[in-house]
Amino acid sequence: xxxxxxxxxxxxxxxxLELPLADLIIHAGDATGLGKKNEFTQFLSWYGSLPYAHKIxxxxxxxxxxxxxxxxxxxxxxxxxxxDQAGVVYLRDRAIEIEGKIFYGTPWQPYFFNWAFNIKxxxxxxxxxxxxxxxxxxxxxxxxxxxxxxxxxxxxxxxxEALLAxxxxxxxxxxxxxxxxxxxxxxxxxxxxxxxxxxxxxxYRYVNPPILITL
Numbered sequence: 001x002x003x004x005x006x007x008x009x010x011x012x013x014x015x016x017l018e019l020p021l022a023d024l025i026i027h028a029g030d031a032t033g034l035g036k037k038n039e040f041t042q043f044l045s046w047y048g049s050l051p052y053a054h055k056i057x058x059x060x061x062x063x064x065x066x067x068x069x070x071x072x073x074x075x076x077x078x079x080x081x082x083x084d085q086a087g088v089v090y091l092r093d094r095a096i097e098i099e100g101k102i103f104y105g106t107p108w109q110p111y112f113f114n115w116a117f118n119i120k121x122x123x124x125x126x127x128x129x130x131x132x133x134x135x136x137x138x139x140x141x142x143x144x145x146x147x148x149x150x151x152x153x154x155x156x157x158x159x160x161e162a163l164l165a166x167x168x169x170x171x172x173x174x175x176x177x178x179x180x181x182x183x184x185x186x187x188x189x190x191x192x193x194x195x196x197x198x199x200x201x202x203x204y205r206y207v208n209p210p211i212l213i214t215l
Contacts (some may be wrong), residue, residue: 002054002101005211007142007178008198010062011039013046015206016199022097022102022212023102026199028062028178029107029142034137035116037074040065041082048086054098055088060142060179061115066107068091080127082174093131099139101173101215109143110160117142121163129166137215140178150194151185167192174213184208199210 006016019025027047032039040063059066065074073081083090091105107117108128119125128208132139143160144150145167145188150159158180167175171191178198189192193213201207 001137001215002199002215003099003215004175005195005197005213006199007176007191007196008181008200009043010200011043012200012204012206013043014186018048019210022052024054024056025050025057026077026103026138026142026197027058027177027179028060028176029058030178031057032063032065035062035064035066035070035072035074037065037072040074044082044086044088044179048088055101056096056105056140057083057088058061058140058142059092059107059117061107061109061117064116066090067116071091081092093128095133098161100133102134103138103140104136104163105140106132107142109141110158112158117212122160125160126162126165129162131207132166132170134170136172139170140169140176141175141177144177144180144183144196145175145194148189148194149177149185149187150180151183152180153182153202173215174202181208185193187213 002022008030145164146159
């Protein structure tokens, strides 16, 4: 199975002109700038039309319309329905099996400038990550785990300690995320390949190409 990985496109998805051929594409959050209805519908129109058999999406901290705790010009119920109508699999704390592989997505992250999907309590985040099935093959989060492809331009680690503990326990084959644009790249630790797939740099310029992996 070939999988294309993208993240943090922030309304600049049309710049991803040369997407590789694959069976599946995954967007690890921050498809929009502010989660407004027009932003999200434009993204879904593009994403839903891509020639992949499966299209997976999770939310990022900019995707306000998908946050159940937020009320804007598009509710989370309406946003999720739009995903279904576009043929996009939206994962919020749930799993899907594709060709024998279990994909699990969750958007929650440590507090970050009062954006969406913030959870201040590490204890509460740990409870959420405890719900990830033990047989998860591909884990998709928006935040990185602490200490892994999570340093900002000042060299400060911005990942989640509770997520790191969960990943160490689960040992998924692949862990995909974004959020920290300047930490784009891949790293293998033990039996897990960690991938920060953020397409934009810290100045919101499209510089990082989509990543193609093969399972």
